Amino acid sequence: MKAEIPPGTLSLLLLRTVARIGPMHGYGIAQYVAQISNEVLQIEEGTLYPALQKMLVKGWLEGEWRITENGRRARYYGLTRTGRKQLALELKNFDRVSHAIQQVIQTA
Amino acid sequence: MFFRKLFAWRRRSRIHSEIDEEIQTHLAMKAADSSGDAEARRAFGNVGTIQEDSREAWTWPTLESWLQDIRHAFRGFRRAPAFTLITIATLALAIGANTAILTLADALLLRPLPFPDPDRLAMVFLDATQQGFPRGDIAPGHVTEMRRNVRAFSTAGLARADANITGDGDPVRFKSGLVTANFFDVVGMRPLRGRFFENGEDQPGRDGVVILTYEVWKSRYNLSPSIIGQDIRINETPTRVIGILPPGFQFYYHADLWMPLSMSPEKWANRHSFYMYAVGRLRDGVSWADCAAEMDSVSQYIFAQDSAEDRRQKLIAVPVREELTSKVRWGVFALTAGALCVLLIAAANVAGLLLSRAMSRSSELAVRAALGAGSWRLARQLFTENMVLALLGGLSGIVVAHFSLHFLKPLIPSSMTGYTELAIDGRVLAILIAASLLTGILCGVGPAWRMASTDPNLALRQGGARMSGSSGQAGARRWFILGEVALTVVLLIAAGLLFQTFTRLRGIDAGFRADHVLTMDTILSPKYQTLDRRTGFYNEVLERVAALPGVLSVAYSSTTPLNWRGGIMTIDIEGKPPQRQSAMYRHVTDDYFKTFGISQQSGRVFDSRDRMGSQPVAVINKTMAAQFWPGENPVGQRVRIMMVPDWLTIIGVVADVKEMGLDKAQKAILYVGYRQGGASFAAPAALAVRTYGDPVQLTGAIRREILAVNPEQPVSNVMALDDLVDSQLTDRRVQAQLFGAFAGAALLLACIGLYGVISYAVTTRTREFGIRLALGAEPLAVVGLVLAGGMRLVAAGVIIGVAIAFYATRWLGTMLFEIRATDPWTFALAPTAVLSVAVIACLVPAWRTTRIDPLESLRAD
Numbered sequence: 001m002k003a004e005i006p007p008g009t010l011s012l013l014l015l016r017t018v019a020r021i022g023p024m025h026g027y028g029i030a031q032y033v034a035q036i037s038n039e040v041l042q043i044e045e046g047t048l049y050p051a052l053q054k055m056l057v058k059g060w061l062e063g064e065w066r067i068t069e070n071g072r073r074a075r076y077y078g079l080t081r082t083g084r085k086q087l088a089l090e091l092k093n094f095d096r097v098s099h100a101i102q103q104v105i106q107t108a
Numbered sequence: 109m110f111f112r113k114l115f116a117w118r119r120r121s122r123i124h125s126e127i128d129e130e131i132q133t134h135l136a137m138k139a140a141d142s143s144g145d146a147e148a149r150r151a152f153g154n155v156g157t158i159q160e161d162s163r164e165a166w167t168w169p170t171l172e173s174w175l176q177d178i179r180h181a182f183r184g185f186r187r188a189p190a191f192t193l194i195t196i197a198t199l200a201l202a203i204g205a206n207t208a209i210l211t212l213a214d215a216l217l218l219r220p221l222p223f224p225d226p227d228r229l230a231m232v233f234l235d236a237t238q239q240g241f242p243r244g245d246i247a248p249g250h251v252t253e254m255r256r257n258v259r260a261f262s263t264a265g266l267a268r269a270d271a272n273i274t275g276d277g278d279p280v281r282f283k284s285g286l287v288t289a290n291f292f293d294v295v296g297m298r299p300l301r302g303r304f305f306e307n308g309e310d311q312p313g314r315d316g317v318v319i320l321t322y323e324v325w326k327s328r329y330n331l332s333p334s335i336i337g338q339d340i341r342i343n344e345t346p347t348r349v350i351g352i353l354p355p356g357f358q359f360y361y362h363a364d365l366w367m368p369l370s371m372s373p374e375k376w377a378n379r380h381s382f383y384m385y386a387v388g389r390l391r392d393g394v395s396w397a398d399c400a401a402e403m404d405s406v407s408q409y410i411f412a413q414d415s416a417e418d419r420r421q422k423l424i425a426v427p428v429r430e431e432l433t434s435k436v437r438w439g440v441f442a443l444t445a446g447a448l449c450v451l452l453i454a455a456a457n458v459a460g461l462l463l464s465r466a467m468s469r470s471s472e473l474a475v476r477a478a479l480g481a482g483s484w485r486l487a488r489q490l491f492t493e494n495m496v497l498a499l500l501g502g503l504s505g506i507v508v509a510h511f512s513l514h515f516l517k518p519l520i521p522s523s524m525t526g527y528t529e530l531a532i533d534g535r536v537l538a539i540l541i542a543a544s545l546l547t548g549i550l551c552g553v554g555p556a557w558r559m560a561s562t563d564p565n566l567a568l569r570q571g572g573a574r575m576s577g578s579s580g581q582a583g584a585r586r587w588f589i590l591g592e593v594a595l596t597v598v599l600l601i602a603a604g605l606l607f608q609t610f611t612r613l614r615g616i617d618a619g620f621r622a623d624h625v626l627t628m629d630t631i632l633s634p635k636y637q638t639l640d641r642r643t644g645f646y647n648e649v650l651e652r653v654a655a656l657p658g659v660l661s662v663a664y665s666s667t668t669p670l671n672w673r674g675g676i677m678t679i680d681i682e683g684k685p686p687q688r689q690s691a692m693y694r695h696v697t698d699d700y701f702k703t704f705g706i707s708q709q710s711g712r713v714f715d716s717r718d719r720m721g722s723q724p725v726a727v728i729n730k731t732m733a734a735q736f737w738p739g740e741n742p743v744g745q746r747v748r749i750m751m752v753p754d755w756l757t758i759i760g761v762v763a764d765v766k767e768m769g770l771d772k773a774q775k776a777i778l779y780v781g782y783r784q785g786g787a788s789f790a791a792p793a794a795l796a797v798r799t800y801g802d803p804v805q806l807t808g809a810i811r812r813e814i815l816a817v818n819p820e821q822p823v824s825n826v827m828a829l830d831d832l833v834d835s836q837l838t839d840r841r842v843q844a845q846l847f848g849a850f851a852g853a854a855l856l857l858a859c860i861g862l863y864g865v866i867s868y869a870v871t872t873r874t875r876e877f878g879i880r881l882a883l884g885a886e887p888l889a890v891v892g893l894v895l896a897g898g899m900r901l902v903a904a905g906v907i908i909g910v911a912i913a914f915y916a917t918r919w920l921g922t923m924l925f926e927i928r929a930t931d932p933w934t935f936a937l938a939p940t941a942v943l944s945v946a947v948i949a950c951l952v953p954a955w956r957t958t959r960i961d962p963l964e965s966l967r968a969d
Contacts (some may be wrong), residue, residue, distance in 0.1 A: 006332075025130075025133070025134075026130060026134055027133070027134045027137045027138065045134060045156050046132070046154070046157065046161065048163065049127065049134075049158055049161070049162040050158070050161040050162045050165055051131070053127065053162045053163070053164075053165035053166065053850060054165040056165070057111065057112055057116075057166060057899075066136075070137075070140070072133050072136060072137065073133065074128065074130065074134075074137075075126065075130050076469055078552045098621060107264050
């Protein structure tokens with residue numbers, strides 16, 4: 001079953017993915033997230049590309065054009081130093097929030 | 109991030125193509141993975157939207173869409189040039205008028221006075237309200253008493269005089285201020301160069317010093333620093349320049365240079381010649397109320413020995429700012445109110461125009477809404493258009509204001525011309541732009557709100573014209589018209605009252621015939637200190653000028669009428685207890701009354717019999733006769749000027765000359781023949797020449813004759829007497845004209861608005877009128893129906909306007925002369941004018957109903 005990506009977590013997902021698999025194109029990133037999450041998290045193209053562009057503008061990612069295994073030109077997104085810092089920050093935040101949410105759920 | 113975006117702007121086409129390519133690649137990869145291209149694209153969603161959204165990361169979306177709105181706005185204006193032009197012109201006129209008036213108000217009321225802490229400075233006047241003169245000059249003795257007894261402030265005395273500078277260039281006459289040595293301390297000035305007067309420099313013998321204004325230093329001495337310490341010739345006397353004033357300094361009246369007021373102790377004790385002013389700076393901790401209380405007690409003491417009548421007068425201390433602005437304040441307030449009315453009317457009209465434009469565009473807007481533009485987005489578009497219009501109007505308004513300032517110049521009184529000027533400065537500009545934007549917001553909110561709350565579905569189905577009949581819209585416009593008509597009536601009534609004031613003042617009998625007379629001033633130097641020498645000079649000039657071709661008669665006198673409100677002396681009447689009444693004191697030559705056309709009431713006027721040594725005689729005016737000898741014949745009676753031992757025998761009575769000003773109460777005047785004139789302060793200085801033809805043409809010839817008598821004699825204030833009288837009324841004329849212009853503009857705007865509303869009603873109700881006509885209504889009855897609808901609105905506006913005017917015009921109070929603020933004629937005429945113009949504005953569109961073809965109108969959808 002597909003699920004909505006919780007607001008605010010998209011950039012975390014993208015940064016984490018790039019951090020794990022290295023520079024990758026948009027399609028690859030979306031595929032990877034879908035596979036790892038057992039098709040639960042599906043990143044729509046309509047949110048994927050604007051988000052990637054914003055992260056380029058903010059300097060978290062850098063883009064590089066490469067040729068794919070199938071011979072297509074694609075932009076590969078890699079993590080920058082600021083991107084790495086941002087990832088750490090967002091991870092910490094997410095941990096805190098999800099921990100808090102779990103506490104609430106358990107006590108209830 | 110900011111810089112990344114900034115640089116991105118330059119390579120945006122590359123960024124765009126990269127995003128496009130990336131998305132194409134994505135599509136291709138997705139297609140390869142799944143069954144087919146179309147499937148991939150469907151799963152992908154709207155490619156265009158994704159591209160747009162991705163690009164947006166690199167942009168300032170709000171800024172760019174505003175810019176886009178502005179571009180749209182201009183495109184829209186080009187499609188509707190008539191609408192755009194009318195709107196901008198309306199706003200430009202209204203905002204321009206307001207800017208100009210605001211600049212005037214700023215110059216007159218708000219600009220700082222050219223000396224420190226002016227709100228602690230007091231001017232002292234003689235308050236003789238019961239005689240009609242609430243702000244009179246004071247006598248040296250009053251200044252002496254105040255310096256001795258008043259604790260509330262330190263007092264400085266000042267008087268005005270003329271100064272002829274000769275020897276270092278063309279002989280020129282300057283105005284000088286004569287002041288006690290503490291004057292600049294009291295006023296609180298510091299010299300720009302050199303020093304100010306020292307203690308004791310206002311004593312005879314040490315008084316040969318002068319302080320120049322910056323303006324004279326610049327114009328006559330080219331800012332040369334070496335002039336300080338040098339002697340210049342003032343009134344033929346070497347006088348040392350000791351200091352320069354900072355630029356722009358003026359105090360109460362215009363002076364080019366400042367000299368010590370040095371007088372003998374006897375003169376300082378004189379309480380019967382009124383030609384001085386006093387200024388004081390309140391001591392720390394003293395309030396204006398304390399000051400007024402002390403002035404009252406000092407006055408009681410000073411006037412204790414005077415007649416019952418005179419004991420009612422007193423010395424008053426008035427804040428200098430109040431004194432400088434009190435004469436102009438109401439005029440400025442009234443003009444500001446008038447300009448604001450015009451702005452309100454203009455704004456109402458523009459709002460009406462914008463509403464109808466929005467209505468006529470509703471199908472266009474509905475199409476855009478259906479194509480996906482959000483209603484908020486469209487409302488913003490409309491709002492932007494209106495703001496752009498308002499700003500364009502405001503900018504054109506600056507141009508209008510710039511060129512209309514010229515007409516406002518006469519409204520700045522001469523006491524303020526030295527330091528204040530009409531210029532649109534940053535503050536006024538800021539207010540102007542804020543006002544334009546506010547106008548834009550107020551006018552634009554209606555259409556924008558309407559857009560935001562319109563259901564595009566409904567709009568599309570109904571089509572433009574039909575849906576715009578919504579009653580709320582038409583209702584708003586009708587309210588606007590009501591308000592416009594009311595304000596127009598108020599402005600028309602105010603303009604009418606001011607115009608009548610002006611014509612009444614023009615029609616006043618000033619006591620002399622102003623046509624064909626040339627006047628000029630020749631202030632004599634101390635070379636002519638003795639009466640003999642003066643008389644010699646006058647006789648020679650009179651003889652030479654009288655011999656010029658075209659000259660009817662020529663005369664010298666202390667002053668040209670209307671020019672000098674001072675020179676008032678206390679008078680004793682023989683055989684009556686000391687009355688201490690006062691009269692203006694004037695020296696004149698024999699042909700004075702003939703030259704000015706002042707009619708003789710009884711007795712005779714001066715002639716060659718009245719010499720030094722013969723019986724001292726005087727001529728008085730009608731008012732003096734009535735005031736001093738009610739019911740008696742004054743001819744043969746004798747009067748004496750205080751401090752002068754000789755009794756003067758009255759030989760004749762002449763008509764009243766309005767020496768105090770056209771709109772002021774008439775004062776008693778005592779004329780003395782120049783050959784017998786002792787007091788040198790009233791020595792004749794004004795030459796008047798009555799001519800056959802245009803008097804101004806004789807200027808050169810007369811000046812040559814004067815220079816032939818004394819080559820060093822400056823001649824100043826050359827003016828036709830007509831122009832002099834006119835200049836007295838310039839401010840009244842300009843006020844009346846401005847209000848006339850406001851009222852005219854208001855009437856025009858209200859009519860345009862009315863025309864618009866009625867045309868609109870005719871267009872939207874065509875079908876209804878068609879049915880009426882088809883059912884047999886008379887075409888004229890339909891015209892009447894429309895006309896009545898419009899005129900009901902106008903009549904309501906007129907009634908409200910008259911009611912407002914009834915209360916508002918009393919604020920014109922001091923601006924009016926010999927006319928009641930509720931003058932019935934004006935209150936009848938203005939509404940009549942509005943009603944008749946409104947009938948035309950309604951009738952033109954109403955007549956169009958006669959061209960309605962019933963069949964056509966019923967068939968058309």
